[in-house]
Amino acid sequence: MKPVGIVKHVEENDIIFISSQKLKKGDFVAYKDRWVDSDRFILCRVRYARSLKEYPDEFLMDDGLDPKEILEFSGMDAEDYKKYLITASIVGYYSGSLKEFKHPRTMPDFGEPVYLAGNEMLKDISPVPSGSQGSATVGVVLGTDVPVALSVKELASQHLSIIAATGSGKSYTVGVLIEELMKPINRAAVLVVDPHGEYSTLSDIQNKPEFSQDGYRPTVKILRKDNVKIRVTELTLDDYLGVLEMTEKMEALFIRAFNALPDRSNYKKVDLLNEVRALRDENNQSTIDGIIWRFESNIMNRPIFDDFQHMQLKEQFSVGQLTILDLSGLSQKEQQLIVAVLLRRLFDARENTVNQRYGEKDEKYLPYPVFVVLEEAHRFAPQNGEAKSKSILKTILSEGRKFGIGVCMVSQRPSKLDSDCLSQCMSQITMRIINPVDRNQIGASIESMSNDMLDELPGLARGEALVSGVAINTPTIVKIRERITKHGGTSPDAPLQWIEYSQKNIASKQAVMAQRKQYRLF
Numbered sequence: 001m002k003p004v005g006i007v008k009h010v011e012e013n014d015i016i017f018i019s020s021q022k023l024k025k026g027d028f029v030a031y032k033d034r035w036v037d038s039d040r041f042i043l044c045r046v047r048y049a050r051s052l053k054e055y056p057d058e059f060l061m062d063d064g065l066d067p068k069e070i071l072e073f074s075g076m077d078a079e080d081y082k083k084y085l086i087t088a089s090i091v092g093y094y095s096g097s098l099k100e101f102k103h104p105r106t107m108p109d110f111g112e113p114v115y116l117a118g119n120e121m122l123k124d125i126s127p128v129p130s131g132s133q134g135s136a137t138v139g140v141v142l143g144t145d146v147p148v149a150l151s152v153k154e155l156a157s158q159h160l161s162i163i164a165a166t167g168s169g170k171s172y173t174v175g176v177l178i179e180e181l182m183k184p185i186n187r188a189a190v191l192v193v194d195p196h197g198e199y200s201t202l203s204d205i206q207n208k209p210e211f212s213q214d215g216y217r218p219t220v221k222i223l224r225k226d227n228v229k230i231r232v233t234e235l236t237l238d239d240y241l242g243v244l245e246m247t248e249k250m251e252a253l254f255i256r257a258f259n260a261l262p263d264r265s266n267y268k269k270v271d272l273l274n275e276v277r278a279l280r281d282e283n284n285q286s287t288i289d290g291i292i293w294r295f296e297s298n299i300m301n302r303p304i305f306d307d308f309q310h311m312q313l314k315e316q317f318s319v320g321q322l323t324i325l326d327l328s329g330l331s332q333k334e335q336q337l338i339v340a341v342l343l344r345r346l347f348d349a350r351e352n353t354v355n356q357r358y359g360e361k362d363e364k365y366l367p368y369p370v371f372v373v374l375e376e377a378h379r380f381a382p383q384n385g386e387a388k389s390k391s392i393l394k395t396i397l398s399e400g401r402k403f404g405i406g407v408c409m410v411s412q413r414p415s416k417l418d419s420d421c422l423s424q425c426m427s428q429i430t431m432r433i434i435n436p437v438d439r440n441q442i443g444a445s446i447e448s449m450s451n452d453m454l455d456e457l458p459g460l461a462r463g464e465a466l467v468s469g470v471a472i473n474t475p476t477i478v479k480i481r482e483r484i485t486k487h488g489g490t491s492p493d494a495p496l497q498w499i500e501y502s503q504k505n506i507a508s509k510q511a512v513m514a515q516r517k518q519y520r521l522f
């Protein structure tokens, strides 16, 4: 192996070396730990590179002259100015027994050669072999063809965040991850909360040969707003208060009506309405009318609230099934309420199944782990303000691990996403983020995100992601792989559509004119 540079000095956890190659942030290099084991390479990650030797100021005074030409003219050696001082932080050596990178106890001597990390070394970045059971191969180490396979076990138990500025490839990456989860090597039970209805193209998963093997073939179920049902008995008093948006006086009366229900696990919408009516007296006529009006327009006449039906958990969560909960067309409040009820029921089912309180015959028995992808997560757990879904989401993020509920929070506005929720996601796929407020929130919420890593975020290209956390052995910039299924979130090509529309208009006008001309001729 040919060296790419030579160590100049070392500092805390960094090696600083001189190289004639301009390495990029995030590239991997290595030196030999010959003091302990001459065959052992220590992996390092490039933090930054700068020119070693500066041009004399006089060479730069006239912007009409090329300093390189002045250099040649002065008889100086141009090669001296093509060297770089590169700082790289030490990742460590891979311990096969511990299955992680360990920090070496010695730093390299000055003058030690530094090499480009080879494919053999880079494969240790993945905690599981690509294509093996429990792996999710989301792409390759940037600038190489070495696959990056994440540990699905860690993703599904310790949660994941996918954060990116709009248009950086966030939903494309979610699609790649879901494809990996639905492959025969994982056969996951996945539900995507899809507020914009952009994931339905994933239904192709059912027909592509990459996803079928030995009798296994995943199913994709799309639930649209007409199929979404919440049985009223699933609503808490707090849910009602959130939906009805009443005055204090109305709330006090409504709480009395709700508490007066003889059996809160078995009642109909009209029963609750009758309890409200029963409280009418000569002093509260208009307040009762106000409650009734709100109840009729927000609960009685809304098809999602039903007297008998609710979405069966086993229909939404099944092994080898991707359920797309398409909430487009519903208000934000309704979306939050649906997610709150769904997550409450899911937590109850998993907690009581794991603790053996629900058995096979129980309707709520759910005997396998599940993975929930929450698009637009800031809607469901906002940093400021209320959302019905926020508290159960917090419970699941902190306790879901014990009960096999994995959550993937997807957002383009991390500064609007609850920082506690974000900090509970132990793996991160972070794509281009330019907004400094968003970057600060990521830095404040994700303990393992160093300043160097934050600085890399604005420079990432579309489809490139910094992957970090427990599902990977060391933070790595990954080029996300191409989708197997079609991507559904493509932006419309406005000029193309305008031109097509205009050409159609012109053609039909010309046809009318030609017809008129023909009539005139006869």
Ligand SMILES: Nc1ncnc2c1ncn2[C@@H]1O[C@H](COP(=O)(O)OP(=O)(O)OP(=O)(O)O)[C@@H](O)[C@H]1O
Pocket: 164, 165, 166, 167, 168, 169, 170, 171, 172, 173, 412, 462, 463, 464, 479, 480, 481, 482, 483, 487, 489, 490, 491
């Ligand atoms: N890894 C990739 N390989 C190839 N194309 C990609 C990749 N990632 C993203 N793209 C393309 O970039 C475009 C934007 O990606 P995507 O729709 O995922 O962005 P987004 O971050 O989800 O944006 P928004 O927040 O607006 O939904 C898409 O047209 C997609 O085809």
